[in-house]
Amino acid sequence: MIRILLFLISLELISLAAFAQQHQVAITIDDLPRGGDNGPRDLASLRAMTAKLLDPLRGIPVIGFVNAGRAEALGDSGLQNILKLWLDHGATLGNHTWSHPDLNTVPLADYEADLLRGEPAITQALGARPVYFRHPFLHAGKDDATRRGLEGFLAEHHYRIAPVTLDNSDWMFAAAYAPALMTNPVLAARVRAAYLAYMDSIFAFFEQRGREVVGRDFPQTLLIHASQLNADAMPDLLAMMRRRGYRFVSLDDALKDDAYRLPDEYFGTGGFSWIHRWSKTKGMPPKGEPDEPAWIAEAYRKLRTVQ
Numbered sequence: 559m560i561r562i563l564l565f566l567i568s569l570e571l572i573s574l575a576a577f578a579q580q581h582q583v584a585i586t587i588d589d590l591p592r593g594g595d596n597g598p599r600d601l602a603s604l605r606a607m608t609a610k611l612l613d614p615l616r617g618i619p620v621i622g623f624v625n626a627g628r629a630e631a632l633g634d635s636g637l638q639n640i641l642k643l644w645l646d647h648g649a650t651l652g653n654h655t656w657s658h659p660d661l662n663t664v665p666l667a668d669y670e671a672d673l674l675r676g677e678p679a680i681t682q683a684l685g686a687r688p689v690y691f692r693h694p695f696l697h698a699g700k701d702d703a704t705r706r707g708l709e710g711f712l713a714e715h716h717y718r719i720a721p722v723t724l725d726n727s728d729w730m731f732a733a734a735y736a737p738a739l740m741t742n743p744v745l746a747a748r749v750r751a752a753y754l755a756y757m758d759s760i761f762a763f764f765e766q767r768g769r770e771v772v773g774r775d776f777p778q779t780l781l782i783h784a785s786q787l788n789a790d791a792m793p794d795l796l797a798m799m800r801r802r803g804y805r806f807v808s809l810d811d812a813l814k815d816d817a818y819r820l821p822d823e824y825f826g827t828g829g830f831s832w833i834h835r836w837s838k839t840k841g842m843p844p845k846g847e848p849d850e851p852a853w854i855a856e857a858y859r860k861l862r863t864v865q
């Protein structure tokens with residue numbers, strides 16, 4: 559009897575474990591070699607930040623989106639040095655334009671030229687052309703003509719668009735965190751704790767909203783930035799995702815899901831989750847994700863005013 563009971567309990571545990579493993583997420587990291595904060599950009603600092611960011615991600619599929627023009631001070635060899643760290647950790651790389659222009663304000667032709675200018679450094683690192691393109695600010699075209707124009711250009715140049723479903727304001731926390739690290743470690747710890755709670759709420763929101771819009775669970779795509787905050791928080795961030803039942807998949811694998819073939823007819827100035835784009839196309843009433851805490855938004859606003 560006891561054996562049967564133990565057997566039943568173990569079956570229960572196995573099914574619980576299977577249930578807890580139901581979610582999938584592809585981790586994508588933007589603004590390489592560094593973005594979202596104003597931390598130091600000399601080669602040694604960038605190497606240290608990058609190594610710390612990537613160390614807990616060993617064995618987890620990751621794609622990093624590069625802004626080669628934001629690393630000009632490093633020189634070509636400095637940027638290649640950082641990109642090699644990513645490749646050595648098993649990550650792959652995508653194009654995020656040269657200088658991170660805003661498609662809402664820059665003419666399409668200039669934007670396309672900037673995009674192509676960003677390509678050679680990535681090709682050099684990969685030994686092949688990058689496959690994926692990520693729009694800076696997730697701005698994909700303020701009007702239908704711009705959006706379609708860019709999509710045509712990307713197709714012509716054999717790029718696949720890298721969508722984002724788990725969009726968030728990690729950059730706001732990162733901007734507040736980097737200076738606090740230097741002057742106020744108590745505040746830095748508080749920012750990091752608030753960031754982890756916020757990201758947990760972002761996952762909870764988009765899991766639920768994804769089910770409402772897509773009709774089922776599907777592999778999510780997470781966007782975060784190459785910042786000191788994410789370097790320091792990565793072990794806790796990964797623990798949060800595992801606790802929520804996630805396993806990690808590549809962007810390639812996530813995008814095999816038919817959710818990513820849902821109609822997306824959105825154009826406009828907004829830069830937001832593809833879940834919102836699908837919901838708008840379906841004519842569903844909007845539902846926004848959780849806001850960052852007011853004190854983080856305020857700290858970010860003050861930093862912007864000082865800069």
Ligand SMILES: [Zn+2]
Nearest residue numbers: 588589694695
């Ligand atoms: Zn970016």
